[in-house]
Amino acid sequence: MEKELVEHIVRSLVENPEKIDINVIEGEKSTILELRVMESDLGKVIGKHGRIAKAIRTLLSASASRTGRRVTLEILD
Template structure:
């Protein structure tokens, strides 16, 4: 799952080296946290969150056969 999010995000941004995905397990949910370069946030989120929702849809579809819940959080750069 982590590799899927990294691949999608790197294809969207201007600074692919700054794409970072961290994953951790909480109960029965795999939580993926995506962070990108500050100037790439808009490219990953998209207008009205359409790109972020599309990434989540692909992620949920790929996780549906694993009987595991997946959540994608997009974190602002620090």
Template sequence: MPANVSLKELIEFIAKALVDNPDEVDVSEVAGEQTVVLELRVAKSDLGKVIGKQGRTVKAMRAILNAASSKLRKRADLEILE
């Protein structure tokens, strides 16, 4: 993966690797002045895979996102939408 990847592309890449239906992964970006909100949509059947047991997978994705966004001096938040 190239070094100059956007936060949206990063989350999309991770989500597509986790799910059974990578074609149905959709990430939209809502950018504010200091905060970026990434909205992740996946197939209903893949929702559990993205969230993980007790939310561990989504927590790990958020940790990666926070690490990447801190380099850009922005705050990023990941929301999973049904």
């Protein structure tokens, strides 16, 4: 569910939504989402001073708190 949430948000931000790649790494109590976008779209996902990335992470942790798991978003370049 968290992967779909991140994908939906990021698709609306970037110019090349077909180049979005999200890798899910499941752990015992946590999940890591590795997000890759085109280099030209990286700034749109991170935002000024990281504000957009922080907002996405806040939404993600709120969504994951219902299941009692910890979800981390890593934006890779």
